[in-house]
Amino acid sequence: MNTAELVQHFAEQTHPDELEQFDRSTLRDLLTQHETPFLVLDLQEVEYQYSALQKALPGVELFYAIKSLAHPAVIRRLKKLGGSFDLATSGEVDLVKGLGIEGHQCIHTHPIKKDREIRHALDFGCTRFVVDNPDEVLKFIPYKDEVELMIRVSFRSQDAIVDLSRKFGSALEELPGLVNLAMENGLTVSGLSFHVGSQSLSPFAQVNAVQASISAMKEMSHVHWKWLDIGGSFPVSYQGPVMPIEDFCAPIMEALAELPASVKVFAEPGRFISAPSMIEVIRVVGKAKRGARTWYYLDDGVYGALSGQMYDHAKYPIAPLKPVDPTGDFYPSVLAGPTCDSVDVVDEDIELPELAVGDILIAKQMGAYTIASASEFNYYPKPKIVVVEDLIDHTDDE
Ligand SMILES: Cc1ncc(COP(=O)(O)O)c(C=O)c1O
Structure with missing residues (x-):
């Protein structure tokens, strides 16, 4: 030169x-x-991002976290692509319901809810809920024949820009007690969930969380585990480059390969789908x-x-x-x-x-x-x- x-x-x-x-x-x-x-x-971009994530996480059911961008056009486009939805409030329930989405296509992932919100989601037909503490477990006793619970576990990550495990999630040591409390009260525990934090710059917090979740599931073999929900966190580039999504997801997929085939994997991506759109x-x-x-x-x-x-x-x-x-x-x-x-x-x-x-x-x-x-x-x-x-x-x- x-x-x-x-x-x-x-x-x-x-x-x-x-x-x-x-x-x-x-x-x-x-x-x-x-x-x-x-x-x-740009709805094509929504589609592009959704497809890229689906390709990087084969076999994982993607529940779009509508809190990140709750625009009807985004929800309609994802519905058309066969997407599922992660809801956290009664307002979000009403939004997706108005767009023709059914309760069985959704999970309710807010770890803290009013009774009224639980009933509203159940009336809509959403029966899968996240809990992370004994009080929240007990709220579900009146609905024990209708609901299946996922217990959210806290895994802190230094690589995530937005730490979501400070405010929510049971400590791993408290998990067996929570599972037993639910079961003693006739509730069905079907899954574990976590969210290591949003805009995670490395996949290793998720990899560790997957591995710890698999060990916990093995230790609690009396539970009929159906789901592991690996949350959101998939990063996008703001000022500097981030890992390409296929590279980010590869070690997560490797860790997920150790799950028994009977356990289905969910993810709750928000940012990755909506940010670039x-x-x-x-x-x-x-x-x-x-x-x-x-x-x-x-x-x-x-x-x-x-x-x-x-x-x-x-x-x-x-x-x-x-x-x-x-x-x-x-x-x-x-x-x-x-x-x-x-x-x-x-x-x-x-x-x-x-x-x-x-x-x-x-x-x-x-x-x-x-x-x-x-x-x-x-x-x-x-x-x-x-x-x-x-x-x-x-x-x-x-
Ligand atoms: C429970 C839950 N799920 C999913 C998401 C979406 O996370 P992300 O935008 O990192 O994909 C969030 C973000 O706050 C969340 O709180």
Whole structure:
């Protein structure tokens, strides 16, 4: 490489075209039809991610965790693909019921429920519930002839960005006591479940959890084990690369091979299916030079669809829609949301070319835990969702 090529190479490394997978003219067309900010939900991408996970976890039944993105179009598409659903609330029960899904296609995985919520799920025909403590087990006594329980076990993981085993899950040592309590009260225990944490960067917490679950099942051989639910946690790429899903799942599949053939495996993926399926189209509505940085004020921020930055610890890749010369000048910039709160800052440390008021930015990987936790603080309405097919080009993925 000569010097000019080297400079070009490094410039491209530092500032690659974040939007190369998108057809910019399609995005511009959408902009002529919709007021910013808006989210674009690509149903082909939902399908792509679902199929990729199914291929990486052959034989595993996938229950989409609708909490990550409870959009009817996503649920309908997954229903068409033969997907099953992971529910946690009566509202989620009503949503899937309204879309023609039946209770037997669902599991209810919230470890803590009101009696009213149990009855609501049962009326819908969902009979498989997760519990993780004695009080919760006892709540099911009135329904003992209708329900089958899965006991959630806590496996902490340092590799998961969102730790879900601090708040939920029985300790492994408490598991036999819980199983016995349920059985003594005439309840049917049929499975174990765990969730090692969301956006797990390595598969080994899941591998250990599978191995520990198999040992626990063997030790409690008086139980008729029917299911092992390995939760969600499958990662997607935000700022840096993550393991390809087939590599991530390979050691998990290897660990699952030790399960007796009579035990069926479930998973509850949310993020992996929904995150890449949505982008957000945001406009620069103001601009101010403050010290060494240029502040760009956007028409959505952390109180809106970018709320996942607060609740989900995600940092979304954001890039200008206009083509960027990777060898051009980039400046230290700040991206701020529109509300009056100073916490509403999206990125304090981003290098951007000079932008103008009115310019458009695209935030990627905006499907999971984004609009789900958006608020209308300051009376800014939540961004609307525009549903499309085939926004993202995968021809270079192989
Ligand atoms: C019980 C349960 N199942 C599944 C999920 C989905 O996890 P993920 O988005 O990591 O796939 C969650 C996430 O909070 C959860 O709490």
